[in-house]
Amino acid sequence: MNKILLLGDEAIALGAIDGGLSGVFAYPGTPSTEITEYIQASKEAKALGIKSEWSTNEKTAMETGIGMSYAGKKAMVCMKHVGLNVAADAFMNSAITGTNGGLVVVSADDPSMHSSQNEQDSRFYGKFAMIPILEPTNQQEAYNMAYYGLTLSEKFGTPVMIRVTTRLAHSRSGVERKERIPQNKMHLPGDHNQFILLPAMARKSYSGLLGKQSAFESDSETAGFNTFYDGDDKSLGIIACGLTYNYLIENFEEGKVPYPVLKIGQYPTPSAMVNSLYEAVDEILVLEEGAPLVEEMLRGLLNKGKKIRGRMEGSLPRAGELNPNLVAQALGMPVSEGYEIPSVIKGRPPVLCDGCPHIDSFEALNDAMKPFGRGHVFSDIGCYTLSALKPLESIDSCVDMGASITMAVGAAESGLSPAIAVIGDSTFTHSGMTGLLDAVVKQVAITVFILDNATVGMTGGQRSAALGRIEDICKGIGVEEAHIRVVKPLRRLHDENLAIYEEEIAYNGVSVIIPRRECVQTLSKRMKLKAFEKRNKK
Amino acid sequence: MHNHKQMKKDIILGGVGGQGILTIATTIGTAALLEGLYLKQSEVHGMSQRGGDVQAHLRISSKPIASDLIAAGKADMVISVEPMESLRYVNMLNKESGWLITSMNPFKNIPDYPTIEDLLKEIWKLPRYITIDAEKTAKDAGSIRAANIIILGAAAPFIGLKYESFEQAIRAIFAKKGDDIINMNLKALKMGFDYAQKHQ
Ligand SMILES: Cc1ncc(C[n+]2csc(CCOP(=O)(O)OP(=O)(O)O)c2C)c(N)n1
């Protein structure tokens, strides 16, 4: 059989395409971005007419997915873990409405926070919503689960979550394809009230969801993603969730673990399988990436049964990504070591690219803020957040996407003056616009910098929904036209720009400054492509 | 296809975001697939690509591979396009048999970057290493942009794949770029390879 080399993310994308997908809806976010990018670049997906344009944020993506499911087609919604916070209202309620066409929600977690502000574990959301969760061990399972997940969702009439973590999302291995399932034809839900969550109808739908729980669990026990491997040494039983199974078997010759092992890839947690493991062994070690979700369930509040070991109990670290060595340690096996890292090594944190427009924007802002000292600049999430580090050290906050404007409003309402917000163009349309409306309605004095580099830079240069629309949006929201100022962030225009910054910071109302210059990465990519096309024409 | 009785190489690739360590990973990966081997390649995307330290784990084997990550102390090789970055991963190296192959050309984007002498002193303490002026060698091959392929060439004698497989991989990967680029990279591969043969 022919195997294709795919990232875990790409395997999910291809599995969904082959599983009969009609549309992927997503907002970029590491480590989930490559799922949608794969579908966008796929000629096959294009020929099949699969929709794949970026959404403005995760909530609009989730709702668009629900809409496609309503219309009877199979949809997939993808985001990074914190994106699910943004989509949570739609997500939780989609579990109540249930689905018509299959609906898979992929949430990509980032343990160790390689590119994130926290390491929340999306399985809690799946459990919270009471829907099935699939968690792949490897790239092939990632493919299989996306393929199967769309069908499973249709079978139960419920959204299905796929949870991946950075390591699998961004690791490549060979994947075998299955036969492609044709897309659904558009068809409306049979029950006209299914998607109307008025209390009377919602109560009925909710009891429907509760009623499905035992079926979800029996699928967990039988579908094949949860597997029991017996072992002779019953002094220990191991539960390995998702890719932690790889770290476990890595530690044994030929992958032969002497202990009984329950590999979990589908939730709700299969209680019958867990129970038979528990009965057979002296103690249990739970391996799971992220939070101790399964471990906590097994221990319970009173923790009176057999010993349950894991991240909560302390055999494994409570925070951060697992690896083969940590698992070896938890098993009491010798841990391999390399050389000691010499002390001459220095840290090398990420930095803004040479020539990045944000550098010029912040150099002028730093000068404008000199008279006021630090503590006035609320920022947001994007490449420009790197201005928190040396040498710029320009900003004082980065909490969640969109929070710059609203935090500035709150601080201004407390008497902080000046109160400055700094937000990227994509973050502005993601969730800054509503905050700007708050500012206008509350008539507070804030100055908002919308750093327009014409792309979603941080995640690799995706199309920004803000492109060509920012001034109109600000005007429409009610910012006075005279206080919407566009500047070009360049070193040689520093003094000119600084004067404009100072003017608007002094203004006692809502003002918006838009430093506009393209990201040098996307610019150079565009130039290379142009040169390539020119060469090929000749 | 090529039948390996038993082979397994665990390789850590190191560098700075933007230096293109994935080209090396992709070339080795393609060569491994040409020989019918299993492969897992864990990459870095996202935040740290902005000029921070980046690493990739590349595992090739004649048998199916479990973990996407290499265990500390188990890597057969550290291949780095930057000297300080090569030392960042010596904790991953197998002390019995591991090789460190690195460029000697520093990438200085931090204020407290150590001196090259201090770095080389540490590298040269290791029992098995290749240090090469990749930029100069690449210039001799035709373009400084082939520095990565110089490093790959210098690592090639220790990877356990056939030299022709690397050549074939380079032809496939640079196919779109035309014959001049392909030949320049083949030359770079050879120059790196010869250097390592002479200096191991
Ligand atoms: C809710 C949420 N979704 C997605 C992300 C991932 N993410 C971080 S910054 C960013 C966009 C940045 O784009 P922009 O605001 O235009 O700034 P730039 O990086 O281009 O400077 C994204 C998608 C996130 N951190 N949180």
Ligand code: SF4
């Ligand atoms: S990717 Fe673009 S926006 Fe981000 S730091 Fe580099 S130049 Fe600036």
